[in-house]
Amino acid sequence: MIETTLCFPLRDDGDDADDVLLIEKRRGLGEGWYNGPGGKLESGETPRDCAVRETREEVGLDVRDLEKAGELTFLLDGEGHTFCHVYRTRSFEGEPTSSEEAHPEWVPVDDVPYDRMWDDDHLWLPGVLAGNTVAGEFRFEGGKPLDEAAFVDHDLEWGVSLGNEN
């Protein structure tokens, strides 16, 4: 299975609500859709280090104190395809800037464009952005690549203990 990460930086929008930093992905898996910054683990790298590196590479933001928020398994035609570690943080330095891979955008958490994201995201991302923890399994069918397969069903468990070691 491919091991990946996603990081969702949050900031208070000054009006008792939060903004989340999303990217519009410019290439690769999920191109043209919104997501959090993230990507594949490099060899020898911890998931947490990967999320920090990918966020810096994709949008130039230095994130710290990542809180583990989810562990998601994506299956394609019955086989494990991707395992994704999900983090959120309120601690970061810098201003988000575009890269070849990603165009960043602060979006109110109540205004996340789920119609322009992976089909499963509306099921788990609102809870993650609200501070909950989740373990999920999402089944896709129809062959590679994953982002052209059909999302067929899922299992979710909320309030899971994820530890903070990875």
Ligand SMILES: Nc1nc2c([nH]c(=O)n2[C@H]2C[C@H](O)[C@@H](COP(=O)(O)OP(=O)(O)OP(=O)(O)O)O2)c(=O)[nH]1
């Ligand atoms: N939000 C969300 N993210 C997903 C889903 N499925 C899935 O693989 N991802 C994530 C895992 C990765 O963080 C990201 C895929 O990006 P990636 O960076 O690994 O892929 P890429 O093809 O651009 O790889 P690379 O060239 O940068 O190595 O998408 C999903 O259903 N929802």
